[in-house]
Amino acid sequence: MNTTALKPAILLLTAGLLAACSSGPRAPDWQLEAKGSMDRSVAAYMEGNSRVEMAELERARGQLTRSGRADLLATAELLHCATRVASLVLDEPCSAFEKLRPDATEAQRAYADYLKGQVQPQAVALLPEAQRSAAAGNAGALAGITDPLSKLVAAGVLLQTGKADPAVISQAIGTASAQGWRRPLLAWLGVELRRAEQGGNTAEADRLRRRIALTQNAPAPVTP
Template sequence: MVAVVLLTACSSKPPVPDWQMNAHASAQKAVDAYLGGNTRVERLEWDRARAEVARTGRPDLLARLELMRCAALVASLVPGPCDRFEALRADAAEAEIAYADYLAGRLEPSRVPLLPEPQRKVAVTGDAAALAAVQDPLSRLVAAGVLFQTGRANPAVMAAATDTASAQGWRRPLMAWLVLQQQRAESAGDAEAAAALRRRIAIVAQGAPLR
């Protein structure tokens, strides 16, 4: 959602300004690099995207960009505040503020209608069926990450998130969700499930180290 809004912000039918195309391309590369486990490329592309958006002098657009990064972190079970967005909160639009609060697991129910459509039902019901109905893989992972932060990630949610990351070949969130499942299996005393998850983790780890 944020990527689409960023690409279309301030646009009037062609031509699309260069900064929009450049920012969108770099932001997408940054997200892909992060999910794939390549932090070096991720940082370079975020810097490029920020530089392009900064050309507009608009903090609201920069806030949207920062939410893309924070959403990828939530999808990968990385805790912590969205500091770069918070620095821009005063100039952010209401929809972006609601989305940031959603990512942080503190969205008030009355503000759910401000969320991107794919996230709304998951935010209300918190069940695996609503999660499975989210068509976009990254949006599904983000929703699963929010459910985890709010203590609603049951085994079906964790399995759906793991399957989504696996199908996309997104090593960073896949490793995070597998480790979470392994810990839950060990806590439950399910040695067989824990061993199977360790084998999957070992396969993911055979690739280039997450960096």
């Protein structure tokens, strides 16, 4: 699994958690193991391997609960839910985080609301900097985001709030494709396919179906 591309987004959400990512003393083993498990969990989900994703998430949860700190566990749950938004699984509640909400930080609560497309204007400043423009409904926000996962999360929020223009969809497809992330790629290709079908663009719809079949590693559909 390629976790390199995930690290900026993970570190953004876990700021203050892992001393190993700074110049300070070596972090305790439980922190290193929690981060490693979250890296692998996120990568597995994006690649379409739910079994590995959940196994690694449970390992991360086990390590984080050793601290007795709800805010640290909340970080992992938010990252877990962010992968869903990036992959357009928008009807799945972030239930594990909601159980922790009373003891989460204000910034974490704002991020959870953002993932649902419901962040309040006064809370936008609490979000990671890369997400603030998208939270404000700016479809051009993706151009300023370099981290792939952050870009897909922003695109997912824009889509669920009705602010995703064709350029957002195209950038999301390109980002998922470049990372080899099968799950979000299929989701965003599906969005583009529906647009082509609704617009009566038969040739483009057929092309997208072939690409979806290729991404699924299935035989391409035969057009009558």
